[in-house]
Amino acid sequence: MKQFKEINPLTVAQDPNLIATVPDDEETTKNFYFLLVDDYIILATAKYFTDKLDGESEWLHYQIEFPKYGLRWFLDTLEGKFFKTEAEGGLPKGTFNDEGLVDGERLKLRRAFNADGNDGGGYAFITLDRKEPESVWSKSYTFTDSLLFEHGMIDTMKLIAKKIDLGQL
Secondary structure, three states, X not given: OOOOOOOOOOOHHHOOOEEEEXXXXXXXXXXXXXXXXXXXXXXXXXXXXXXXXXXXXXXEEEEEEEEOHHHHHHHHHHHHHHOOOHHHOOOOOOOXXXXXXXXXXXXXXXXXXXXXXXXXXXXXXXXXXXXXXXXXXXXXXXXXXXXXXXXXXXXXXXXXXXXXXXOOO
């Protein structure tokens, strides 16, 4: 499994591998960055943070990496499993996650309850084979429904996936 260095939050916006940027819907100082490196997507966030207690500021960042075709899997699973009833081929009643294997890596999509901290829903995208540094927890992002469907994240993902499907990325 290919490993990646951590992104530099100071230069990610100018990275030559950057293919899309989506501003966060809740924090104006935070952006989501999609980078394409070889056959992998790095989905990263960077945010300038100032501690209200001591006034110290720093750049915070986080990233997950997955095979580029994992983005198509995410979209197809969302639409084909989560947006359909069991009778239509969706997930069985009471099931809130699905797993898949893409280019040798296990991925998981899970319905997230309270994704925004205010009882709002969302979806967690989990890279099961990629762990947090010095941890047993898998790397993941939880997207709120609002970010996905009202603030352009899903549209950006669909555009990137289409370009991958067409061989343009």
